[in-house]
Amino acid sequence: MASPALQLGAATAAQPAGQAWDAVRVPRGIGLLALEALGARSGAVIEDDRALYWLVPPGSAAGWDITNTTVLGTGAKVLVPPARRTAGPGPFWRVCPGEAWLTDTDALRAAVEDAYRPEVAR
Template sequence: MLTKHLPSAAGCTLHEAGRDWDAIRVPRSLGLAAMSILGSRCGAVVEDRTVLYYFVPTGTAAQWQDDSSRALGAGVTVTIPPARRTQGPGPHWRITPGEGRWVTNPQALAAALEDARPRESAA
């Protein structure tokens, strides 16, 4: 359930993280690769220009330890597009939330981000 609603002209609303979910903000290319790795295990995902937002259980942000992403918890707002908005420009759903499909398991997300991260050559 989403709580704080501040509507925009595009129909988007701002919702505070840390209430119903925390969010993990990931650079777009890395986030798309992780989304592919997660497959059906992926929860809802919002794309906003150069980043993707994954939603994880409340409290995850305080324990998140991935340097390629940023955890967003209490006191931070996330732009949520209307359910019908599945294309840009502007914030839109890459994966729309559904019954039981709002959050992604944080351990699975961390593993997918690790697998998706480009490896440095050992030269």
Template sequence: MTTEAERWTPPSGRNAQLQAAGRWWDVVRVPRFIGKRALELLGDDAGAVIENPFDGVLYWLIVPGTAAEWDLSRLPSVEVWGATAYIEVPSADCRRGPGVRWRVPPRDRYLTDPAALLAALLTATREALGPREGASR
């Protein structure tokens, strides 16, 4: 069965496009200093990742609604954006340059498994910021 998420493709051409979250994917917005470590932890399990060097953030794309139960108090620098958010999505082949680009380009899949991403973010956050109060170890 084909879902809306499976039909999405990044923009073609030379320019990035502003696209709405919540239909094909939700966005997990992570500061670069935490996101770089999360990428290392995920390895080949990372889906496509957008880098916005102007804001110093990385964006992971996940199935809409799958992070609704995340306890973001354990991830104080992480935000999950859904249907009310728009992000700049680079063209399919934009991997360098001064603007928004693919840190991990879309391959056979562009979505990251939310459970794997959550585990990587919890570890990366704990390493960068120390343990959070009330967080299980």
């Protein structure tokens, strides 16, 4: 079940990161490869036309230094789509929030690093 700090309303809303969750923004192409590698280990994922956003425990991605990825924590806002929006336009849930809505940061990091390897991209 989604945290009370993740408000799933009837419309897309900018919500503050850094409290119940942080988000890791990954370029769309790399993110899709990482999502495939994660499979069922992935928690909720927001997608827009340029990136995928994984929700991770707050502070768990401190020191994240992977090229072209960004950790959105305290002070950042993330556009969170309505509960069951699974297609665009605008941000939508590539993986809807459910029982396990946060992704393990170490597993995400490994999947993103693997997605950046040249042999994976071929």
